[in-house]
Amino acid sequence: MTTVATIKKNRETVRRVRRAILFVVSLLFVAVAWELYKAVGPEAGGKIFGWKLLPRSNNNAMPHVWDMLMRYNRPELRGSDRKIWSVVLAGAWFSFRLALVGFAIGSTLGLGLSILMARFKIAERGILPYLVVSQTVPLIALAPLVVSWGGKLHIAGWTWPRWMSAAVLGAFLAFFPVAVGALKGLTSAPLASHELMDSYAASWWQTLRKLRFPAAIPFIVPSLKLAASASVIGVVVAEISTGLKGGIGRLIIEYAREATGDPAKVFTAVFGAAALGLAMSGLVTLADIYMMRNRPKEASA
Amino acid sequence: MRKSKSWKLAAGVAALSLAAVACGGSDSPSTESSAPAACETTTSVKLQLQWFTQAQFAGYFAAVDQGFYAAQCLDVSILEGGVDIVPQQQLADGAVDFALSWVPKALASREAGANIVDIAQIFQRSGTLQVSFKDKGITSPADFAGKNIGNWGYGNEFEIFAALTKAGLDPAADVTLVQQSFDMAALLAGDIDAAEAMTYNEYAQVLEAIDPATGKQYTADDFNVVSYEDEGVGMLQDAIWASGERLASDAVYKDTATKFVAASIQGWAFCRDDPQACADIVVSKGSKLGASHQLWQINEVNKLIWPAAGGAGMIDADAWDRTAKLAQETKNLEGSTVLTAAPDAEAYTNEIVTAALAILDGLDVDTKGSSFAPIDVTLNEGGA
Numbered sequence: 001m002t003t004v005a006t007i008k009k010n011r012e013t014v015r016r017v018r019r020a021i022l023f024v025v026s027l028l029f030v031a032v033a034w035e036l037y038k039a040v041g042p043e044a045g046g047k048i049f050g051w052k053l054l055p056r057s058n059n060n061a062m063p064h065v066w067d068m069l070m071r072y073n074r075p076e077l078r079g080s081d082r083k084i085w086s087v088v089l090a091g092a093w094f095s096f097r098l099a100l101v102g103f104a105i106g107s108t109l110g111l112g113l114s115i116l117m118a119r120f121k122i123a124e125r126g127i128l129p130y131l132v133v134s135q136t137v138p139l140i141a142l143a144p145l146v147v148s149w150g151g152k153l154h155i156a157g158w159t160w161p162r163w164m165s166a167a168v169l170g171a172f173l174a175f176f177p178v179a180v181g182a183l184k185g186l187t188s189a190p191l192a193s194h195e196l197m198d199s200y201a202a203s204w205w206q207t208l209r210k211l212r213f214p215a216a217i218p219f220i221v222p223s224l225k226l227a228a229s230a231s232v233i234g235v236v237v238a239e240i241s242t243g244l245k246g247g248i249g250r251l252i253i254e255y256a257r258e259a260t261g262d263p264a265k266v267f268t269a270v271f272g273a274a275a276l277g278l279a280m281s282g283l284v285t286l287a288d289i290y291m292m293r294n295r296p297k298e299a300s301a
Numbered sequence: 302m303r304k305s306k307s308w309k310l311a312a313g314v315a316a317l318s319l320a321a322v323a324c325g326g327s328d329s330p331s332t333e334s335s336a337p338a339a340c341e342t343t344t345s346v347k348l349q350l351q352w353f354t355q356a357q358f359a360g361y362f363a364a365v366d367q368g369f370y371a372a373q374c375l376d377v378s379i380l381e382g383g384v385d386i387v388p389q390q391q392l393a394d395g396a397v398d399f400a401l402s403w404v405p406k407a408l409a410s411r412e413a414g415a416n417i418v419d420i421a422q423i424f425q426r427s428g429t430l431q432v433s434f435k436d437k438g439i440t441s442p443a444d445f446a447g448k449n450i451g452n453w454g455y456g457n458e459f460e461i462f463a464a465l466t467k468a469g470l471d472p473a474a475d476v477t478l479v480q481q482s483f484d485m486a487a488l489l490a491g492d493i494d495a496a497e498a499m500t501y502n503e504y505a506q507v508l509e510a511i512d513p514a515t516g517k518q519y520t521a522d523d524f525n526v527v528s529y530e531d532e533g534v535g536m537l538q539d540a541i542w543a544s545g546e547r548l549a550s551d552a553v554y555k556d557t558a559t560k561f562v563a564a565s566i567q568g569w570a571f572c573r574d575d576p577q578a579c580a581d582i583v584v585s586k587g588s589k590l591g592a593s594h595q596l597w598q599i600n601e602v603n604k605l606i607w608p609a610a611g612g613a614g615m616i617d618a619d620a621w622d623r624t625a626k627l628a629q630e631t632k633n634l635e636g637s638t639v640l641t642a643a644p645d646a647e648a649y650t651n652e653i654v655t656a657a658l659a660i661l662d663g664l665d666v667d668t669k670g671s672s673f674a675p676i677d678v679t680l681n682e683g684g685a
């Protein structure tokens with residue numbers, strides 16, 4: 001028994017190491033492809049059948065990979081001694097916290113809605129179409145409205161902080177996958193199990209806690225992963241849209257203005273935003289691994 | 302077994318939200334305020350900028366930093382703009398007390414029903430340019446014919462259309478209009494023959510870039526510049542806008558507006574007299590633009606404000622009428638104009654700024670700047 005467990009564990013470790021190596025290799029592959037295109041691609045862009053499809057390969061449009069990486073170790077502004085990696089890191093940390101707030105609000109709201117919809121068929125029929133419609137509203141149209149509403153909120157001496165608008169927009173993108181995924185999960189338990197619960201005269205809440213919710217977890221976890229990266233997108237776009245200071249989105253747009261003279265700079269912030277998205281969904285994966293550690297594989301779905 | 306796991310997930314989500322709220326809550330909003338010295342009550346004022354912190358708004362930051370607002374018993378929070386923040390909309394919605402906006406755009410909002418009033422015309426001149434490389438031979442709007450002309454759109458392009466119309470060109474047929482982004486890379490790459498640029502920002506960006514042919518920075522000799530102000534089609538730009546409704550009904554707000562305009566102009570006078578100190582203030586407020594770029598910007602902005610023959614902030618009826626007329630007559634590509642009718646007489650008032658200038662006269666502040674002379678600024682690579 002022990003040996004079987006050890007072999008299983010070893011196999012798991014090997015799989016994880018292999019996955020990590022593959023990730024690094026894929027990054028290298030992208031970097032090599034980038035440099036390869038720079039070497040052979042047209043300096044001033046090119047046309048295919050009259051369409052301008054080939055991007056420019058000059059150093060202004062596509063800085064060398066090493067230039068972008070070296071940029072991290074140079075000061076943000078000449079004359080200041082703050083290296084750009086620390087600025088990007090601070091910006092990513094700021095946005096990370098906002099995304100976490102948005103993720104928490106969004107997934108709580110999404111779970112609540114899904115329970116409501118699972119409980120009352122009429123709620124599902126009434127709410128679900130609006131959830132779908134809500135996601136067709138462009139974020140950039142919503143952002144100024146949220147800022148404007150927030151600016152007018154004064155509840156008992158509490159004023160709406162500006163960062164809250166960005167977090168709310170993160171939540172706006174995050175709640176949807178959770179609501180839809182959890183609804184699917186909450187209604188996924190087989191009829192026989194429901195009948196068993198009925199035979200125990202279990203109340204609706206007991207059925208929810210002991211049957212529906214555990215059965216929903218395999219559906220909820222992937223939707224939480226989606227929600228995590230969606231909240232990052234929401235926060236970054238909201239920062240750009242509303243000009244919230246301190247985060248990675250704001251850095252992207254500020255550095256983009258300097259692309260004329262310092263093209264590598266904006267990429268440092270763009271990579272920061274990508275890393276942020278990875279970190280956020282990695283966090284959910286870790287939580288998933290922790291919670292599912294004792295769950296037999298075949299029990300899922 | 303199962304029960305405990307599902308509750309762990311719920312507890313995890315709850316703990317996560319608590320942690321997140323705690324983390325997020327520790328951040329105070331990034332506004333600047335200063336405590337008053339000898340005021341019985343201080344009035345909180347929110348000013349909405351059009352864009353991020355930069356020297357274009359130096360006068361307001363200087364007024365905060367130097368305590369000019371505090372001396373008027375005002376506690377001013379300066380709110381930065383963003384890509385989708387429309388200052389006059391924030392003002393009309395009541396989210397802020399005052400907003401900065403270009404006149405044509407704000408008048409379009411007014412025509413659409415926003416009751417906003419121009420109470421101080423801070424920039425007396427237009428700072429819009431069309432910049433092109435020397436070898437393109439573009440020295441006047443007539444030379445735009447057959448060229449790729451960059452423009453920002455979103456209501457920032459009307460001076461271009463007015464200049465084209467004035468030169469007898471059809472914007473839809475005689476030129477190729479190209480949507481421009483925030484940077485000037487398209488001009489340097491040759492996608493655009495002549496790019497729209499503000500004297501105080503984008504023009505400096507090209508002068509900070511490196512010419513790959515020489516390995517040195519570009520100089521003003523490399524470019525031709527068409528100034529819309531000089532071409533007679535300049536439209537009024539940065540002005541302080543207030544709520545028309547509150548001006549009419551709320552005497553306290555009107556008094557606040559007067560004090561706010563007075564202290565703001567005092568801030569601009571400070572920037573005129575000491576551009577270096579003013580640029581340092583803006584840099585210290587967290588602008589991401591380099592020091593020489595900021596100094597260039599404050600110097601160019603000063604040229605748009607000073608000298609102010611009628612006193613800074615005074616709305617010149619001729620310039621106003623010209624702006625309104627161009628806004629009604631210039632058709633864009635879709636054949637529509639910024640305004641469909643002349644703005645009503647209540648769209649601007651000189652009452653507030655007149656009272657504000659009187660306050661400043663009492664403080665011995667030079668509000669005309671008749672002896673103003675710009676300084677020479679050397680731009681460093683990348684604006685550093």
